[in-house]
Structures are given as C-alpha cells and as structure tokens.
Amino acid sequence: xRIFFIVIVMFLMTLSxxxxxxxxxxxxxxxxxxxxxxxxxxxxxxxxxxxLKNWESHINNVYKTVIPSVVQIEVNxxxxxxxxxxxxxxxxxxxxxxxxxxxxxxxxxxxxxxDGYEYEAEVIASDIDADLALLTFTELVPNLKxxxxxxxxAIYPGQFTIALGNPFGEAFTMTTGIxxxxxxxxxxxxxxxxxxxxxxTDAAINPGNSGGPLxxxxxxxxxxxxxxxxxxxxxxxxGFAVPIDLVKKVVTSxxxxxxxxxxxLGISGVDLDRSIKEKGELPSDLLxxxxxxxxxxxxxxxxxxxxxxxxGFGNPLAYDGDVITAVDDKSIKxxxxxxxxxxLYKTPGTTTDLTVFRDAQEISVEIELGYRPKQxxxx
Numbered sequence: 617x618r619i620f621f622i623v624i625v626m627f628l629m630t631l632s633x634x635x636x637x638x639x640x641x642x643x644x645x646x647x648x649x650x651x652x653x654x655x656x657x658x659x660x661x662x663x664x665x666x667x668l669k670n671w672e673s674h675i676n677n678v679y680k681t682v683i684p685s686v687v688q689i690e691v692n693x694x695x696x697x698x699x700x701x702x703x704x705x706x707x708x709x710x711x712x713x714x715x716x717x718x719x720x721x722x723x724x725x726x727x728x729x730x731d732g733y734e735y736e737a738e739v740i741a742s743d744i745d746a747d748l749a750l751l752t753f754t755e756l757v758p759n760l761k762x763x764x765x766x767x768x769x770a771i772y773p774g775q776f777t778i779a780l781g782n783p784f785g786e787a788f789t790m791t792t793g794i795x796x797x798x799x800x801x802x803x804x805x806x807x808x809x810x811x812x813x814x815x816x817t818d819a820a821i822n823p824g825n826s827g828g829p830l831x832x833x834x835x836x837x838x839x840x841x842x843x844x845x846x847x848x849x850x851x852x853x854x855g856f857a858v859p860i861d862l863v864k865k866v867v868t869s870x871x872x873x874x875x876x877x878x879x880x881l882g883i884s885g886v887d888l889d890r891s892i893k894e895k896g897e898l899p900s901d902l903l904x905x906x907x908x909x910x911x912x913x914x915x916x917x918x919x920x921x922x923x924x925x926x927x928g929f930g931n932p933l934a935y936d937g938d939v940i941t942a943v944d945d946k947s948i949k950x951x952x953x954x955x956x957x958x959x960l961y962k963t964p965g966t967t968t969d970l971t972v973f974r975d976a977q978e979i980s981v982e983i984e985l986g987y988r989p990k991q992x993x994x995x
Contacts, residue, residue, distance in 0.1 A: 678778060678835045679790050683730045685763040686828060687712060688782045689737075689751075690726040691719055702781035702828030703727070703751065704837070705762050706867060712751040713867055714827030715842050715858075716742045716806065719749050727753070730788045741870035744806040745878065746858055747842055749827075750870045763829060766836030768815060768859035769960070771795055779819040779841050779855070781828030793819030793855075801952050802843060802856050807990070809878075812952075812959040813859045815839045821855035830857040839863075861960055879962035880988035882914020883907050883921065887950045888939065896935030902973060903949045904941035908933065919983040922974065941978065942971035964988075 689701045689712075701718030705711075712727065719725060725737045735753050742749040775795045783789050800814040817830060821841050830839040839857030869876035885905045886892070893900055910916045910923040924937040940948055944961075948954050962968055964987040972981050 678833065681835045682763065682780060682831055683788055684761045686780050686788065688728040688787050689714055689718055689827065691722045692724040693721040694723055700782050700785045700824045701826045704829045705760050707762050708760050710753045710757055710760060711871060712737060714749050714751060715840065716744050716747045716749040718827045741874045743866050743870065743876045744804065745809045746811055746862055746866050747804040748863065748866050750867060763837045764835055765864065766832055766838045766860055768838045768861045771798060771838055773797055776833045777817045777819045778831045779821055779825060779828065781825035781841060783822035783824040785824055791820035793817050799952060799956055800856060811858055812956040813862060815857040815859055817855050817857060818853045819855060877964050878988035879958045879964050879985040880915065882911040882916045882986065884909045885951055892935050902939060904939045904973065905948060905951050905954055906935060906939045907937040915983050915986045919981050921981065939973040940970055941973055944969055
C-alpha cells in the first residue's frame with residue numbers, strides 16, 4: 617500500500633498548496649487574514665480526507681468484487697508436505713487457472729473459496745513453457761463467478777496493480793503497487809524457453825501468491841503472479857506476472873485441445889549493438905536482430921534466411937547473417953520483441969512477413985511458421 621499512499625499524499629499536497637495560494641484582499645486585517653487562511657487549510661484538509669476515503673472505498677470494492685473468484689489451492693504430494701498457492705475461476709464451466717509449479721506432482725488438490733467452502737480439484741492440462749496449469753473441480757460447484765479479464769498489451773509502467781493471493785498461507789490477502797516494467801523475459805526452470813512479455817510489479821508477492829491474479833484498478837486480471845526476484849524467499853519489490861494476453865491464448869488451447877503449441881522460426885540470434893555493427897560493417901543506425909544460426913529443415917531455412925557464414929567452423933563470427941528489422945510490418949529492435957510477438961500473436965501453420973536487411977538493402981521474406989520443438993533455446 618506504500619506506493620498508493622505516497623502518490624496520493626503528493627497529489628493531496630499539491631491540492632492543498634493550490635487551495636492555500638488564493639490571494640486574500642489587501643483590506644483585510646491580520647486577524648481576518650489568519651482566519652481565512654485557517655479556513656482554507658481546513659477546507660483543503662477536509663477535501664483531502666474525502667479523496668482518501670473515496671480511494672480506500674474504491675480499492676475495497678475491487679477486493680470485494682474479485683475475491684469471490686479467487687481460490688486458495690492446497691496441494692499434497694508424495695514428495696513434499698502440504699503446500700499452498702492461489703488460483704482463480706476462469707469460466708462458469710469450472711476451470712481454474714494457476715501456475716504449473718503450484719500443482720506440480722500434486723496427489724490431492726483442495727480448493728477453498730473466501731466464503732470457506734472447500735472442494736476437490738484435479739489438473740487436466742498444463743503448459744510448462746508459460747508455467748500455467750488448468751484445473752477443474754471433481755464435483756459440480758454452484759454459483760461460480762469467473763474473473764473479469766483485461767488486456768495486458770495496453771498496460772504501461774506507472775499503472776496501479778493489485779495482487780490477490782495467499783502469501784505464506786495467509787488466505788485471501790491483497791497487496792498493492794504499480795507496474796514497474798513490461799515485456800520482461802523470465803525463465804520457468806521447467807524448460808529452456810522463457811515466458812514472454814512478462815509484467816514486473818512492486819506489489820508484494822510472496823510464496824503462496826503464485827497463480828493468483830494481478831488486477832488493475834478496474835478489477836480486471838492483467839496477469840498471473842508467478843515469481844519474485846530475491847535472494848531469499850520473500851518479497852523484494854520485484855515481482856513478475858505472466859501477461860493475461862498470453863494466458864488467454866494458452867488457456868483457450870488447453871481447454872480446446874489439452875495442449876498449446878507455439879510458433880517457430882528456427883533461428884538463433886542476438887540484438888545488434890555497436891560492436892556487431894562495426895564488425896559486420898552494418899549501418900550505425902540499423903536496429904534489429906542479427907541471425908547467427910538457422911536450424912536445418914526449419915521454416916527459416918526453407919524460406920532462405922541466411923545465417924552467419926562462420927557459424928560452426930570455430931572461427932570468429934563474421935556477423936554477415938540476415939538482420940531482422942520487422943515482423944508483419946512491426947519494427948523489431950531486440951530478440952525479446954521478436955519472441956514476444958511470435959508467442960502472443962502467431963500460431964503454427966500461419967505465415968509471417970519478415971523484413972530483412974541483406975546486402976545493404978531491406979527485403980521481405982514470407983515464412984510459414986512451424987511448431988516449436990520442446991526443450992531448445994532457439995526460436
């Protein structure tokens with residue numbers, strides 16, 4: 617709540633200064649002037665308190681609106697003692713979304729709602745690349761309230777965030793913060809791939825929050841709390857959430873087919889920097905991803921994408937491979953942006969147009985995307 621308090625206090629201080637800056641008529645004596653100043657200050661204070669009350673009421677309303685859709689997940693397994701995580705109701709069919717690492721190796725899963733009702737659940741599908749799992753109840757559960765789903769592509773640093781979950785088993789806890797950054801790439805530990813377009817937040821996230829919703833001030837889910845960056849297992853102000861746009865895509869696939877497939881180019885590459893441009897004799901203002909390696913029989917190989925001429929020969933790289941500067945007319949400045957775009961907006965079997973810098977000119981290359989192999993670091 618600290619960040620909310622600081623921001624709101626700064627706003628109210630500004631409001632108070634504006635209120636107190638109104639000039640008093642010169643004909644008033646000092647007693648009248650002091651009385652007027654005191655009245656204006658009191659009015660500003662009253663207004664500030666009212667604004668704070670309204671803000672508190674709004675945050676509480678968000679909590680009361682979302683919390684019926686949030687569940688505490690208790691997991692028992694052969695390998696560990698009981699562990700806790702969080703999930704939320706996705707639809708009226710009884711699907712529950714959480715992190716894969718919350719229910720990994722689960723033998724028994726108990727789901728508890730904020731009203732105290734408990735039900736048994738089971739894992740029906742998962743996607744370890746995004747650290748997501750889909751659960752369902754083993755019995756009919758009445759009056760389910762799905763979450764309201766937002767749009768993570770529209771968020772930006774500075775927006776308020778609210779994390780709901782069960783940190784350290786403390787059920788149905790709310791913490792607040794802001795979006796600290798967007799479009800991060802984070803590893804899951806289950807696969808060589810990284811989760812794309814991750815949201816960074818300073819809302820307190822601790823063990824037990826995993827799988828819970830990160831919502832905006834409209835109460836819409838914009839991400840799934842999944843990790844913290846800390847030397848110890850507690851909040852450090854650096855938390856990460858799987859973006860809801862990726863969640864929507866993955867969960868839809870899991871419900872429909874039981875699995876999710878990612879689009880695949882079949883390349884490995886690095887971001888252009890000054891050193892690479894100098895060694896490759898590339899324009900100093902060129903931005904993009906330079907291709908180092910193209911997999912055999914991959915979509916990029918079939919389409920004729922060029923790799924570094926020295927790759928695989930033990931010689932220093934020549935940095936003469938193709939430079940990808942755009943995908944489907946969207947400018948690409950980094951490998952992260954390319955990975956995020958493919959994961960969020962493309963599917964296997966569809967085509968994509970790469971804008972490629974080759975031989976001192978830009979050309980367009982159409983590629984039919986393939987299925988991303990398991991356990992590889994190439995995209």
